[in-house]
Amino acid sequence: MPSTARLPEELTEEYARTLDQADELAPFRERFAIPQRNGTPVVYLCGHSLGLMPKDAPAAIAQELDAWARLGVEGHFHAPRPWFSYHREVSAALAELLGALPHEVVAMNSLTVNLHLLLASFYQPRGQRRKILLEHFPFPSDLYVAQTHVRWHGLDPQDVLELLAPRPGEATLRTEDTCRRIEELGEELALVFMSGVHYYTGQRFDVEAITAAAHRAGALAGFDLAHAIGNVELRLHDWEVDFAAWCSYKYLNSGPGGVGGIFVHERHGLDPGRFRLGGWWGTPESVRFQLLEEFSPAPGAEGWQLSNAPILPLAVHRVALRLFQEAGPERLYRKRERLTAYAQRWIDYVRSRLPAAPLRVITPPPPERGAQLSLLVERDGGKLYSALQEANIVVDWREPNVIRLAPVPLYNSFADLYRFGQALLQAAHVLWG
Ligand SMILES: Cc1ncc(COP(=O)(O)O)c(C=O)c1O
Numbered sequence: 457m458p459s460t461a462r463l464p465e466e467l468t469e470e471y472a473r474t475l476d477q478a479d480e481l482a483p484f485r486e487r488f489a490i491p492q493r494n495g496t497p498v499v500y501l502c503g504h505s506l507g508l509m510p511k512d513a514p515a516a517i518a519q520e521l522d523a524w525a526r527l528g529v530e531g532h533f534h535a536p537r538p539w540f541s542y543h544r545e546v547s548a549a550l551a552e553l554l555g556a557l558p559h560e561v562v563a564m565n566s567l568t569v570n571l572h573l574l575l576a577s578f579y580q581p582r583g584q585r586r587k588i589l590l591e592h593f594p595f596p597s598d599l600y601v602a603q604t605h606v607r608w609h610g611l612d613p614q615d616v617l618e619l620l621a622p623r624p625g626e627a628t629l630r631t632e633d634t635c636r637r638i639e640e641l642g643e644e645l646a647l648v649f650m651s652g653v654h655y656y657t658g659q660r661f662d663v664e665a666i667t668a669a670a671h672r673a674g675a676l677a678g679f680d681l682a683h684a685i686g687n688v689e690l691r692l693h694d695w696e697v698d699f700a701a702w703c704s705y706k707y708l709n710s711g712p713g714g715v716g717g718i719f720v721h722e723r724h725g726l727d728p729g730r731f732r733l734g735g736w737w738g739t740p741e742s743v744r745f746q747l748l749e750e751f752s753p754a755p756g757a758e759g760w761q762l763s764n765a766p767i768l769p770l771a772v773h774r775v776a777l778r779l780f781q782e783a784g785p786e787r788l789y790r791k792r793e794r795l796t797a798y799a800q801r802w803i804d805y806v807r808s809r810l811p812a813a814p815l816r817v818i819t820p821p822p823p824e825r826g827a828q829l830s831l832l833v834e835r836d837g838g839k840l841y842s843a844l845q846e847a848n849i850v851v852d853w854r855e856p857n858v859i860r861l862a863p864v865p866l867y868n869s870f871a872d873l874y875r876f877g878q879a880l881l882q883a884a885h886v887l888w889g
Contacts, residue, residue, distance in 0.1 A: 467805060472874040475798075481783055481791050481865055487511055488709070488867040491850070498848040499872045499879075501799075503864035504655075504683055504828045505852050507709030512775040520771045537774075540741075543758075543765045546717075549777035552785065554681075554700070555691030556719050559756035563704070563717040563773060564765065567682055570701040570718050571601045573760055577724075577732050578676050578699050579605050579647050585674070586611060587641055589618050591629060591650045591661070598680050602649055627818040627832070628659040635669040645675040652684025652700075656854055658819035658828035658862075660688050664695040671696065681719075682706060686780065687826035687862075689789055692719050699724070707827070707864065708780075710773040715766055718757055725756040735762030779866060791865035792827050798870055799829055799863050802877030806884050813888040818858070827862040830854075836887050843883035849876050 465471055476482050488508040490497040500508060523535035532540045547558045554561060564570065579588065579602075586609075588602050603613045620637060622629050638648060648670040653660045663679055670677035678699040684690060686707030692700060700719040704710035724730045734751030736744060738761045741754070753759030780788065803817055814834035819825045833840050834857065841853045851861040863873060 464805065467802060467874070467877060469871070469874050472798075472870040475794075475870040479791065479870070481787055482869065484779060484783055485867045485869060487779060490867065493848050496848065498850050499875045500850045501861040501863060501868065501872070501876060502850045502852055503709070503867075504658075504687075504706055504860060504862035506705055506712060507707055507776075507864065508867055509711065510709055510772075510776050510779060512778075513711065513772045516771040516775040517768050520767050539765070539767050542767055542770050543761075545774045546770065546777055549781050550685075550717055553685055553690065553777075553780060554719055555689075555695075556693050557722060559758070560693060560722050560725060561717060561719050562757040562761060563715050563770060564761050564763075565716055566713065567680070567701055567703040567716045568597045568601060570716050571598065571680065572605075573733055573762075574678060574699045574701055574718060574720075575601060575605045575647075575649075577720075577730060577760070578678055579609075579649075580731070581606075581609050581611065581616070581646050584644055585646045586616050587618055587644045588616060588647045588649050589620065589638065589641065589645060591654060592619055592621050593654075593656055594619065595651065595655050595680065595682070598649065598651070628654070628657050628820055628824070629661070631662045631665050634661075634666055638666070638669040638673050638675070641675075642673050645670070645673050647675055648677040650677075650679055652679050652681040652690065653688060653826050653828065655683050656830060656858060656860075658683075658825055658830045658860070660684070660820075660824050660826055662824075663690070663692075663697060667695050667697050683828065684826065687792070687828075689785070693721065696723075697721060704769075704773050704776070707862075708773070708776055709866070710776040711769060713769070715769040715773055718760055720757045720760065722756065725759065728753065728755075732760050733762070737761040737763050737765070783866060788865050792863075793822060795863035795865060795868055795870065795873065796825065796827055796829065797822075798873050799861065799876065802873060802880065803829070803831065805877070806881050809881065810884045810888055813884045815884070827864055829861055831859045831861065833857055833859060839887055840880075840883055843886065844876075844879055847875075847879035847883070849879045 523531045543563050546563045550561045551558045606613045606616045667677040676698040681700050681702040685702040703716045704714040738759045816832045818832045819830045837857045
């Protein structure tokens with residue numbers, strides 16, 4: 457068993473606690489329900505998959521149930537927060553996290569559904585401009601969305617979809633290679649469709665540079681921000697990103713299957729000629745109940761809405777986003793950097809103590825990462841994952857050989873990372889010592 461005495465000073469438990477005492481965001485941890493095992497809180501490092509529940513969530517849902525019980529249908533206009541316009545309760549907070557104008561965002565549906573709606577508008581192959589460029593190893597849903605849109609247009613995904621590949625021996629993409637490929641595809645390229653932070657490697661892509669390259673090629677650029685929103689700085693409006701979608705159950709802590717959202721740059725959102733699939737909730741409020749015979753969209757992202765909004769998940773989303781507003785993005789991202797560096801420091805230390813351990817962080821260093829670290833384990837990865845689970849460290853395992861972990865600044869502490877580091881060290885001793 458490795459002894460604590462030999463730890464470098466900054467990795468001791470005392471030092472971690474000192475860092476927590478000096479952390480101005482530390483009180484936010486109390487505002488979340490931390491899962492427990494045998495009466496002890498786990499070390500929850502899985503916010504990249506499902507964020508924790510804000511303790512305000514049950515009351516937020518209860519408030520809407522109460523309005524429903526008291527008011528019935530009248531709640532649409534007379535609930536304390538009328539349901540008719542409830543989605544706007546979250547627009548300002550989302551816009552701040554995305555670097556967007558409030559009318560460029562709307563909370564609605566779920567992520568894959570939204571990606572389909574957006575590709576219906578933004579993948580319009582014409583002549584030889586038909587190709588879609590995706591990152592390597594895209595999240596399956598993104599790939600399936602792209603494949604099925606291509607087929608819908610009567611084209612063959614084999615001819616039209618291109619997946620970027622890292623250089624031989626490298627795990628992540630280089631921005632210059634991505635931009636060069638975009639330039640080479642030139643007039644054949646219709647759409648760059650990538651994520652903001654890669655779900656598997658944790659690499660944060662240079663959304664600004666990639667969007668600019670796509671535009672220079674005459675193509676559009678849209679992003680799946682599932683792992684980016686609430687995690688990394690975004691300035692979608694200024695970067696002129698064409699469209700984006702995300703889910704709210706990861707870093708936004710808005711509950712399993714929580715309501716997703718879309719960004720549509722105002723250049724498209726205010727263009728009535730831009731095709732969008734229609735539903736009554738996408739029409740301007742002033743005419744929505746006139747049930748007109750022809751679909752005419754509301755200006756902005758709201759024109760992509762189809763159905764009336766899911767109030768109960770939105771209620772959770774509202775209180776979850778309020779915590780981001782209270783914490784403020786600068787403090788949040790600053791703490792993210794420090795926590796993630798601390799987790800990396802522990803992994804580096806374990807590797808230095810056990811050089812035979814087949815462990816390697818494949819996530820690039822800042823600025824090309826957010827909170828997530830992807831630990832590639834060449835052998836016995838499943839055993840390492842189980843050992844961490846047994847030590848009450850909640851991370852996740854992604855086939856074929858990666859353990860993902862994300863220290864989340866709103867609720868993780870330096871003491872959490874001390875517990876993680878100790879568990880990793882002990883498991884590595886058992887497996888490879
Ligand atoms: C990058 C990415 N895209 C898409 C999805 C699919 O999300 P949903 O099930 O909400 O459609 C996920 C889910 O984890 C994801 O990580």
